[in-house]
């Protein structure tokens with residue numbers, strides 16, 4: 001089954017994509033799961049960052 005994802009936008013403009021119902025508690029800053037960082041182009045031409053966190057504990 002695919003995990004359910006939650007997106008969280010920080011004041012810094014970073015968007016974090018977090019796996020819901022993961023048994024691991026993810027941190028918005030320097031997360032131990034090693035999120036994948038990708039640049040995202042906003043409509044106004046600026047570039048933001050999207051950090052996709054990795055599910056560490058799978059549901060059974």
Ligand SMILES: [Zn+2]
Pocket residue numbers: 025026027031032033034035053054
């Ligand atoms: Zn994480």
